[in-house]
Amino acid sequence: MAARGVGPGARPCLSSRVPGSRPTSVTGPDCIIRRTAPQRFVEGQNLAVIPDGFDADYGHLSELAAALVKAAPDAIIAGPARALQALQSLTHTIPLIGMTEDMVAEGVVASFARPGSNITGISLLSPELDTKRQEILAVPGARKIAAMAAANAAPEYHLQALEHAARSRGVEFLVFRVGGPGEIISAIDAAKASGVEALNFLASPLFSVPGSQTNRVVLDRVAAVRLPSIFQFPETAEAGALAGYGARITDLYSQRARITVQVLRGTKPADIPSNRINSAGYQSEGRKGDWS
Secondary structure, eight states, X not given: OOOOOOSTTXXXXXXXXXXXXXXXXXXXXXXXXXXXXXXXXXXXXXXXXXXXXXXXXXXXXXHHHHHHHHTOOSOEEEOSHHHHHHHHTTOSSSOEEEEESOTTTTTSSSOSSOOOSSEEEEEOOHHHHHHHHHHHHOOTTOOEEEEEEETTTOOHXXXXXXXXXXXXXXXXXXXXXXXXXXXXXXXXXXXXXXXXXXXXXXXXXXXXXXXXHHHHHHHHHHHHTTOOEEESSHHHHHTTOSEEEEOOXXXXXXXXXXXXXXXXXXXXXXXXXOEEOOOOEEEEOOOHHHHO
């Protein structure tokens, strides 16, 4: 998503959507743009948005990054890490506002307090919360659980840590990797056929973006096969899942909007600390009768 100024003092803003997930009213550009309005950045008045970069896939990140940089906006909103790294390889001047798993560990900023580059944003620290979600699932009586992992997002060391945590509680642990939207239903069906009693959908836009098409597919299927499941965002529990553990996605986009306003007012990303999501809200919505 890119932008052009439409009046005196206009500040173009360009946003690149998370690959593999269509924007929604909750997570799309409007969610950020609406939150800039109270700070006097209003689309069509002094802020113009160029809607390129959405529905991108990982196979075309280089081409997309080049197009976004060529548009020369005042800022680019992007994520996850691979999208930011593609952009960072092309520009060290355009401010990049990201949302990744861990900006320091992924090498896109020098530190959380002092990013030291043209990138700042939010670190979700999803591996830590994935482990907590698994603890919530591993209730007394559960003997076999599984993690649903996006094939391009879950590192092996993270899966091994989840397996160790499960086995230390006497719980058998399986992993089902999902390569894309077309594999979601078959992966859930395979988990059901294996005899697992609950699913932990590891943090990924493939599964957890509230209101997205893939999130609806996931929710419909786990309900159909009666598999209790926990997700990254509380909003997913509100939409019908058993539980969600993590920061609300609307709060995350509010934080990105605040950072965007700082950048548009002239603050350099290197001077804006990268936020860490180190607390979570727990939401449980599913009723026992829904899953038994």
